[in-house]
């Protein structure tokens with residue numbers, strides 16, 4: 001059947017065999033998708049979503065009933081006291097930056113307990129010099145490394161007792177590192193450990209790529225505030241841009257006043273016609289995350305069959321939608337990413353090349369033949385050009401398209 005798509009019969013046969021073996025895993029993923037769908041549907045009904053919420057505002061955006069109700073729906077889904085779901089957040093990075101600037105003051109210390117945060121935060125924090133960084137405001141930064149993919153409890157306790165820490169950042173997804181992502185169980189344990197030592201420290205979670213992967217979110221296990229992107233999981237592939245921040249009411253108030261202006265906070269922010277897309281995106285998100293997870297499991301198993309080291313393995317517990325593949329050879333990483341692009345619905349005739357991206361020390365290759373620019377809830381794959389040549393693959397709006405993309409990439413690598 002796939003011959004006309006350039007997939008040879010042998011590979012299609014292997015795909016069939018793999019799909020049989022991963023069937024029980026798919027069942028579990030679908031059960032989880034069911035739980036999250038129910039959660040979303042209940043939130044829509046409780047907030048009495050109606051046609052009027054699809055309308056929107058311009059200018060200052062006062063009294064945007066769609067926007068305000070969307071934020072209530074997100075609160076119910078994420079179990080938050082309050083939330084900001086805004087297109088004025090350009091990206092996940094921007095939402096993280098605004099949150100950090102909102103909650104930290106001169107002489108405060110920020111502590112990361114999952115090692116170095118995501119690359120794009122280097123200049124926000126001041127790890128890499130920037131005249132607008134937190135560091136330039138006299139906010140210092142400490143980090144505790146993970147130890148064998150677990151929190152280093154001893155070191156966390158020492159740091160909390162030695163220094164007055166204002167905010168702890170925990171990044172669940174691995175970013176471009178070779179570590180494993182943080183499960184909700186690991187997170188729960190770490191938060192209760194922190195709370196025994198320090199009741200006041202703000203616990204902020206970078207929740208990018210983790211929403212709906214299980215049936216519990218970080219605020220349910222004691223986090224104070226969580227941040228994520230709408231061109232990842234919760235946007236369901238339909239949100240055109242934006243990010244969310246959710247958590248304790250007084251913290252969200254501070255973030256709102258930093259995003260807009262002190263005194264204006266949540267009251268302003270025009271939605272310019274996107275309310276329906278945000279709502280429909282959230283509605284689709286449990287299914288889209290299900291499709292992404294199935295695509296990741298399929299890729300993990302078939303690439304393992306072909307002799308590659310993969311993480312997580314197909315039957316391992318997952319914390320996010322990211323699948324890593326260790327290609328060991330530069331050429332394979334590049335041709336795999338190019339193959340993902342070839343299997344995409346948009347820009348399938350473009351050939352991604354490694355390039356010197358701002359903010360990265362090595363060249364990076366990025367494949368994203370997506371409807372929304374840079375959207376990584378759509379099938380996408382990228383990796384820094386350095387040994388052991390790891391590809392970070394994620395997304396897939398449907399499993400069928402995800403599977404086709406993965407097969408195209410494998411076929412391209414074989415050529």
Ligand SMILES: *Cc1c(COP(=O)(O)O)cnc(C)c1O
Pocket residue numbers: 091092093094118120171172173174175206208209229
């Ligand atoms: C994607 C991501 C970010 C940044 O989000 P953008 O929307 O790309 O700016 C931050 N942290 C993690 C772990 C991510 O995966």
